[in-house]
Amino acid sequence: MQIAPFELERWQSVWENRVELNISESGVEPLTVRDLLDDPAAAEMLLGLRLGYPQTNGTEELRAxxxxxxxxxxxxxxxLTAGCAEANFLVSWLLLEPGDEVVFMLPNYVQIQGLAESFGATVKPLWLREKLRWAPDLDELPRLITNKTKLIALCNPNNPTGATLTAESIKAICAAAAKVGAYVLADEVYRGAELEGETTPSLWGNYDRLFCTGGLSKAYGLPGLRTGWIIGPPTMIDKLWTYHDYASMAPTMPTEKLAFLALQPARNARIIARTRSIVRKHYPIMRDWAAKHSGLLTHIPPRAGAIAWYGYNTGWNSAEMGEELRTQKGVLIVPGNQLGMDGYFRIGFGGDAEVLQKALGRIDEWMAEKSEKAKAKEAR
Ligand SMILES: Cc1ncc(COP(=O)(O)O)c(C=O)c1O
Structure with a gap:
């Protein structure tokens, strides 16, 4: 089997700890273990934890x-899975065979696209349209769905645009899937990190052939726990357990216990409130920066997530832009091509606000230098 490199993950893994200003992260500043052990009994439980094998699919209490x-x-x-990444992997592995077709929302975290292509499936993009404020054009659905469609894979709230699907779009997508017996996978790992208003409703309950994946990496600020999950019909969850046995097999024991603490209702509410206060506090920096460059950049405010997505009309290649910012300015962004869309870039605003401001200043410098060079070239 040929597998293509997962450029986004490798870009971040290689450079995130080596650049001066990392604004490539999509989550908020992570919590500490101490934050989760906020009562003495919890701390004692963790210190006395015997590091045996945990329940491989997650204990019943945690799954509840x-x-x-x-x-x-x-x-x-x-x-329970090792991050939302394993959740997406297991569903793709379970469902996809050579010759299948996958309708895949783009731009997106392109893991499922890469997996689908590796498993011999054909990927058909369901583009989010900027002119629709990053909603899909539902009129495109009939053309994308055929009898070979095995899976429609969505990311809601979406990485990188932060847009969320309307109830009407969800209904239309599930109805289109039902016509050909396709499955729907909704990656909902950013759910809970809304800037304003209600938590994005899960797709769960909209369709019988549905998987919702999620985890603690984004809205909970706990990516290092590697806690993810799949919600699905019990018979399919049972099948997925077999695939899980062949993959990570089990979570780590500390993961299981710390995830249980994080999801205790009162603590869960405190963690989500913290995330929402970070995204609310930092987002105006991103909005004002976009306004300052309104002649150059396009930007539609995200509904959720600590990520801002910008387009530009200058013809810069986004991979080159990312590379130049990294090498010349010590700034790590995510170039749009790594999320399936050249001509755009993504900035994470959930980390340190001073780092963010400094990094935006360096991007300003880079953009000014680029336009100077372009003007000089024109004058020649
Ligand atoms: C949409 C989406 N799904 C899954 C993942 C992977 O999440 P995890 O770190 O929980 O494996 C990411 C990470 O950026 C993501 O953006």
Whole structure:
């Protein structure tokens, strides 16, 4: 099997700890272990924890806490995975065969696209349209869906645009899937990191052939725990457990216990409130920066997530832009091509606000130098 490099993950892994100003992250400043052990009994529990094998699919109690995040879900609808990445991997591995077609929302975290192509499936983009404020054009659906469509893969709230699907779009997408018996996978890992208003409703409950993936990496600020999950029909969750046995097999024991603490309802609410206060506080920096460059950049405010997505009309190649910012200015952004869309770039605003301001200043310098060079070239 040929697999293509997962450029986005490799770009961040290689450079995030080597650049001066990393604004490539998509989550908020992570919590510490101490933040989770905020009562003495919890600290004692962790110190006395025997590092045996945990329940491989997640304990019933933890799966019940995960299921409680979804309407009418129960522990048997859930399986614990190593991050949302493993959740997406397992569903793709279970479903996809050579010759299948996958309708894939773009731009996006392109993991499922890469996996689908590796498994011999054909990927058909369901583009989010900037002129629709990053909503999909539902009129495109009939053309994309055929009898070979096995899966429609969505990211809601979307990485990188931060847009969320309307109830009407969700209904239309599920109805289109139902026509050909396709599955829907909704990656909802950014759910809970809304800048304003209600938590984005899960797709759960909209369709019977549905998987919702999620985890603690983004809205909970706990990416280092590597806690993810899949919510699905119990018979499919049972099948996925077999695939999980062949993949990570089990979570780590500290992961299992710390995830259980993080999802305790009162603590869960405090963690989500912290995330929402960070994104609310930092986003105006991104909005004002876009306004300052309104002749050059396009930007539609995200509904959720600590990520801002910018387009530009200058013809810069986004991979080159990312490379030049890294090498010349010590700034790590995510170039749009790594998210399936050249001509755009993504900035994470959930980290340190001073780092963010400094990095934006360096991007200003780079953009000014670029336009100077372009003007000089024109004058020649
Ligand atoms: C949409 C989406 N899904 C999944 C992941 C992977 O999440 P995790 O770190 O929980 O494996 C990411 C990470 O950036 C993501 O953006």
């Amino acid at each position: 806490r995960i299921a409680a995040l979804y309407p009418n879900a129960r522990a048997e609808n859930a399986i």
